[in-house]
Structure formats: structure tokens, C-alpha cells
Amino acid sequence: MKIFLDTSSVEVIRSHLSTGLIDGVTTNPSLMLKEGKDPLEVIRRISDLFPDDASVSAEVTAETAHEMVELSRPYTSLGSNVTVKVPCTREGLEACYILSENEFKVNVTLVFSQAQAILAAKAGATFVSPFVGRVDDNSFGGLCLVKDIANVYAKHNVSTQVLAASIRNVREVGRAFEYGANICTLPPAIFDKMYNHILTDDGLRRFNEDWANLMG
Numbered sequence: 001m002k003i004f005l006d007t008s009s010v011e012v013i014r015s016h017l018s019t020g021l022i023d024g025v026t027t028n029p030s031l032m033l034k035e036g037k038d039p040l041e042v043i044r045r046i047s048d049l050f051p052d053d054a055s056v057s058a059e060v061t062a063e064t065a066h067e068m069v070e071l072s073r074p075y076t077s078l079g080s081n082v083t084v085k086v087p088c089t090r091e092g093l094e095a096c097y098i099l100s101e102n103e104f105k106v107n108v109t110l111v112f113s114q115a116q117a118i119l120a121a122k123a124g125a126t127f128v129s130p131f132v133g134r135v136d137d138n139s140f141g142g143l144c145l146v147k148d149i150a151n152v153y154a155k156h157n158v159s160t161q162v163l164a165a166s167i168r169n170v171r172e173v174g175r176a177f178e179y180g181a182n183i184c185t186l187p188p189a190i191f192d193k194m195y196n197h198i199l200t201d202d203g204l205r206r207f208n209e210d211w212a213n214l215m216g
Contacts, residue, residue: 001177004055004185006165008035010045012188017049024055026107026129026165026185028085044078052080055127057107059085065094076104083107083126088116093123100124107163117149121160127183132176133166142166143175150180170194 002023005013008031016022025046032039043058050056060071068091072084076099083105086092096106100123107127108120112135120128130149132142150162163183164176170193173184186194 002183003191004057004163004183005191006031006185006187008032008042008046009188010042010049013046013049016188016191022191023183024050024057024081024185026057026085026163028059028109029061040074040078043075043082047078047082050081054081055083055105055107056081057083057085057109057127059109060095061087063091065091065098068092068095069098072099072104085109085129088112088120088128093119096120096123096125100126109165111149112145114145114148114152117160117162118152121153121158125160127161127163129163129165129185131166132164132172133168135166143172143179146176146181147179154180 003021004024004026005016005022006026007013008027013025032042035042043056046056058075060068062068062071068086075082075084084099085107086095087110088108096108099106105126107129108125109129111117111120111128111130117128130145132146135142135145146162146164153160161182162180163185164181165185167173167176167184167186167190170190173194176184
């Protein structure tokens, strides 16, 4: 099981790395817009925080596969831990095929069906990102989609990893891993909530009180 942070904030990522619990990062144009900084420089700074075998997803968007491949070149030159993120479209999957043939890691994003995930795997994707929350918004099961993709990959010994995205609460993290996700990418606020449980807080309070009485 791996946990990625879904953010473009270098400072937030750095503050979480000391936990030893973060394995990588995903970014997207919307997150980059919030930062308001040069995307290439942001990815370079994030990449420098992680070892070579980690994954930092840098998304490219364009009309054609050729344009996506060209846009990815500055990112892939930053290091082996940078993963090119492309949309699950005909052009995006063609770009995925070209990049994967040249041994670059690719994350196929905006996946909303098992059929799309099958095509992404055949195109050589390293990761496929089903969007749990956005699927739920459209009245069908996001976690069931994760399960369906993981099942078909397992039956056919597919090496593409299932990266559950658009996760909106802590419960979905556990369920996504239960249903076969290899990775969950989480907003920092959701990751921070994974530590919390009311019974843990109550138990700690009791232990602290008993320890104080013992020592007092």
C-alpha cells in the first residue's frame, strides 16, 4: 500500500515527509493554478524531495498526442521519479504508448470506466487513476470502479497499478485499499484525518490521567 499527497504545495509536502508515510505526489493543472507558480519549477522542487524510485505526477494537456509528448520532455528531463500524467482520451493514450515505449512512467488520469482502464493498461500505463468521488457524483459507485479495475488487472496479470484518486473521506481510503487499489492519492486534509479516532483520543486521555496519578 502506498499513499501519495494530492497537492502542488512544496511546503505542505515537505512538512509531511518527516512522517515517513508519504510515497509520492500527484499534481494537476487546478492544483498548479492555486500555487500560481511556474509548473516546471514546482515539479523540480517536489522531485528533489523524493528518491529516484518514487513518483511525482506532472500533468500535460494538449490537443494531440505529439503535443503531449513534446510538453512532457521538460518534465521527464528532471529525473526518473517524475511521472507524466495524461488524460484517458484517444490522444492521451497514444501519448502514453509513445512515452511508455521510451521507458517513461505514465499516469493515465480521468478514468471513469473499466473499459478505459483496460485501454490504459494496453497503452503501457504505469498507473491508472479512477476518480472515486467524481464517479459517486454521477450516481454510480466510485469504489466499485476501483474494485472492477483491480479485479480485471489481477485476472490478466496486468502490471499497471491502480491509483485511487478524488478521495473525499477517510473511510474511502480503507475501502479503496480493500478493493485492490495499489495507491491512494489524498488531499493533505484527508491524510491528516487518518490519524484521528475518538476512541484513541479517549484512551490517551485516560492513560495520561493514570500516569499523572501514578507519578504524583
